[in-house]
Amino acid sequence: MENCSMKRGFFFLRPCDHPARRQCTLCGKPFCDEHLRIRPGKNEPACLDCLGKELQKPSRGSDYEDDLFEPGWSYGYRRSFYSGSHYRPWYIGQANADTSFDGHEVRVFDSESADDFDDDPNAEADGFDS
Amino acid sequence: MKLFSALRKYFALTSAQRQFISKGIWACNQPPSTIISFLRPLAAFDSDLDKGRDQLMKIGCGGLILSFVVAIMIGNEVIPESSAGIAMFLVLTLGVGSFIARWLLGSMDMHNNLRLFVVPLLNALQQDMAPGKNMIFKVDLRGKTCKSKMISQKHDNPGWFRYPKLSTYIFKDYWFSCVAPLVDGSTLKITIDDSVRQRKKTYSSSSGKTKFKTKIKIKSKITASLSMKTKIYNLDKTGPLNNLCDRLKVKDKNQRKAVGMTVCQISTSEDSVLEPAVCLNLVGKILMNAAPAKAKGA
Ligand SMILES: [Zn+2]
Ligand SMILES: [Zn+2]
Numbered sequence: 001m002e003n004c005s006m007k008r009g010f011f012f013l014r015p016c017d018h019p020a021r022r023q024c025t026l027c028g029k030p031f032c033d034e035h036l037r038i039r040p041g042k043n044e045p046a047c048l049d050c051l052g053k054e055l056q057k058p059s060r061g062s063d064y065e066d067d068l069f070e071p072g073w074s075y076g077y078r079r080s081f082y083s084g085s086h087y088r089p090w091y092i093g094q095a096n097a098d099t100s101f102d103g104h105e106v107r108v109f110d111s112e113s114a115d116d117f118d119d120d121p122n123a124e125a126d127g128f129d130s
Numbered sequence: 131m132k133l134f135s136a137l138r139k140y141f142a143l144t145s146a147q148r149q150f151i152s153k154g155i156w157a158c159n160q161p162p163s164t165i166i167s168f169l170r171p172l173a174a175f176d177s178d179l180d181k182g183r184d185q186l187m188k189i190g191c192g193g194l195i196l197s198f199v200v201a202i203m204i205g206n207e208v209i210p211e212s213s214a215g216i217a218m219f220l221v222l223t224l225g226v227g228s229f230i231a232r233w234l235l236g237s238m239d240m241h242n243n244l245r246l247f248v249v250p251l252l253n254a255l256q257q258d259m260a261p262g263k264n265m266i267f268k269v270d271l272r273g274k275t276c277k278s279k280m281i282s283q284k285h286d287n288p289g290w291f292r293y294p295k296l297s298t299y300i301f302k303d304y305w306f307s308c309v310a311p312l313v314d315g316s317t318l319k320i321t322i323d324d325s326v327r328q329r330k331k332t333y334s335s336s337s338g339k340t341k342f343k344t345k346i347k348i349k350s351k352i353t354a355s356l357s358m359k360t361k362i363y364n365l366d367k368t369g370p371l372n373n374l375c376d377r378l379k380v381k382d383k384n385q386r387k388a389v390g391m392t393v394c395q396i397s398t399s400e401d402s403v404l405e406p407a408v409c410l411n412l413v414g415k416i417l418m419n420a421a422p423a424k425a426k427g428a
Pocket of ligand 2: 004005006016017018031032033034035
């Protein structure tokens with residue numbers, strides 16, 4: 001079975017490495033259980049990206065406040081964040097020439113940098129004032 | 131009716147969650163998913179409770195209006211005398227009862243910062259946390275003007291029956307902080323400190339009546355700091371960040387560079403809510419400013 005199609009992350013995007021279980025009934029791509037939910041009111045699975053996009057629609061009106069604590073919220077919100085704050089997410093993982101995220105330009109780490117992410121023996125020395 | 135939904139959600143909470151509602155303060159060092167699982171049902175409960183209390187307010191007002199109508203109907207003998215007492219009792223109970231219930235439920239109401247700021251912010255930060263790592267988290271929603279947060283007070287009292295009398299109270303409310311190790315090896319720290327000035331004035335109006343007025347001014351200091359590995363990021367040019375915040379702090383330490391940005395927001399109500407975007411924007415600006423330490427193809 002192929003891997004989940006979700007890009008994890010908010011500031012740092014990376015592919016989800018879990019095996020896909022089912023297809024999203026909205027975008028048709030395969031996703032893992034963590035990134036699928038049953039659509040409210042319908043007995044069909046949808047991915048958090050598609051659910052998140054629905055939550056961001058202006059027609060949500062007063063329900064919008066309740067969406068803020070739904071698991072899919074950050075998946076929908078990250079798109080408006082990228083365009084609203086001109087943020088270009090970092091991309092961690094195998095990148096090809098046209099790596100982008102839904103039309104949002106990404107910044108790619110080279111594989112050498114990615115190796116340095118978790119090689120910190122004194123991770124506690126985080127450099128903050130106490 | 132949202133009130134019943136709120137009560138159902140309340141009884142489904144664990145004792146630790148109920149304790150947080152009554153104490154208003156919670157701190158932990160746990161995986162972000164555990165923290166969010168703890169807070170999300172509280173957010174859903176609080177949302178229903180707010181809506182339920184709004185409904186009770188409307189029912190209460192409706193009940194009081196209805197009792198006037200019933201009183202007029204009794205006066206005009208539209209309602210027979212034999213059922214006048216019971217009709218009046220019913221509408222008054224509905225009106226007054228709703229207000230009392232609304233007031234009693236107020237003690238379970240949490241500051242909306244929990245569901246509109248804290249949970250969505252953690253929801254976004256969780257996405258970028260290093261796998262298997264804990265978040266150090268603290269939230270204090272006991273109120274900005276609770277006694278233990280007062281740091282000074284001043285009273286100007288010209289004497290008995292002489293006005294104006296002015297009392298000024300200063301509070302410090304460190305109500306939110308979290309430290310999160312991120313997937314790129316950076317450590318993110320977000321803190322929010324509110325400086326609160328409350329003024330209570332007693333004065334005599336032009337008609338000679340004694341009046342009271344309370345004013346509050348809250349200055350929220352929102353800081354996001356990222357301690358980033360210099361092996362990964364080139365952070366030589368932090369200057370442009372100066373123009374994007376109220377205070378910039380840059381510090382070198384142990385093969386890391388910590389970049390902290392602070393913005394201030396002023397509000398005049400204890401109920402005002404912070405937007406998660408304020409913190410996310412600060413983190414975004416720090417990360418946008420960082421260049422990779424190893425230039426591609428070098
Ligand atoms: Zn989908
Ligand atoms: Zn997945």
